[in-house]
Amino acid sequence: MEIKDVIGSFEEAGGDCTTKEKVYSLLGRLGEYHESTLEHSLRIGLLSRDLGSMQNREPKAGLYGALHDIGKISIPKSLLDKCEGFDEEDRKVMKGHVVEGYKILVDYGLPFSAWIALTHHRCQPNFYPTEKEMVNYPFPIAGANPSTRLLADTWASLVGIADVYDAAKNRRNDKFNGMILSPQELKAWLIKQNPSSEQIIERAYENGIF
Numbered sequence: 001m002e003i004k005d006v007i008g009s010f011e012e013a014g015g016d017c018t019t020k021e022k023v024y025s026l027l028g029r030l031g032e033y034h035e036s037t038l039e040h041s042l043r044i045g046l047l048s049r050d051l052g053s054m055q056n057r058e059p060k061a062g063l064y065g066a067l068h069d070i071g072k073i074s075i076p077k078s079l080l081d082k083c084e085g086f087d088e089e090d091r092k093v094m095k096g097h098v099v100e101g102y103k104i105l106v107d108y109g110l111p112f113s114a115w116i117a118l119t120h121h122r123c124q125p126n127f128y129p130t131e132k133e134m135v136n137y138p139f140p141i142a143g144a145n146p147s148t149r150l151l152a153d154t155w156a157s158l159v160g161i162a163d164v165y166d167a168a169k170n171r172r173n174d175k176f177n178g179m180i181l182s183p184q185e186l187k188a189w190l191i192k193q194n195p196s197s198e199q200i201i202e203r204a205y206e207n208g209i210f
């Protein structure tokens, strides 16, 4: 899977040239730093594009999905490569990728992507950042109205669903004691991790996205 093929499939998202150049540049950096995180990001981009199109005919969610883990550029490779034996310190460092992603994307002038990078783990039972931490990271669009903010939160939840799906299906770690989940177990896990999105998950299965 190549960056240009995936981003090219977001043509209908209508991102301008400058936005696309920024996305290419960021994903290129991610690929140079850690290839399997780039591959994960591209898969999330495609899944988010399809979930966004299904939910509100907004394929732009693909761009947000592709950039959701860009903050992992700032996480040590040794931790990104770790498959088992995570301790509290590892978890704390890894959680930092959401804030790193927010900062990188705000600096790049991609505020929606920044918000989604910051909040894509917020709809899960073990969510982060916490309410207290969120006070430090304002919504990066000055004067945004509530519906804009709601839209960004909706996209973040779609990207979060795609992320949990891909991680359970493709990431090697000790979460499931090395076992591969059956399709039924995977669906149940997805709903358990995204309890507010059960209907969306059901629709995604009906539509063949998962």
Ligand SMILES: [Fe+2]
Pocket (backbone or CB within 6 Å): 068, 069, 097, 120, 121, 163
């Ligand atoms: Fe993440």
Ligand SMILES: [Fe+2]
Pocket (backbone or CB within 6 Å): 040, 044, 068, 069, 163
């Ligand atoms: Fe991810």
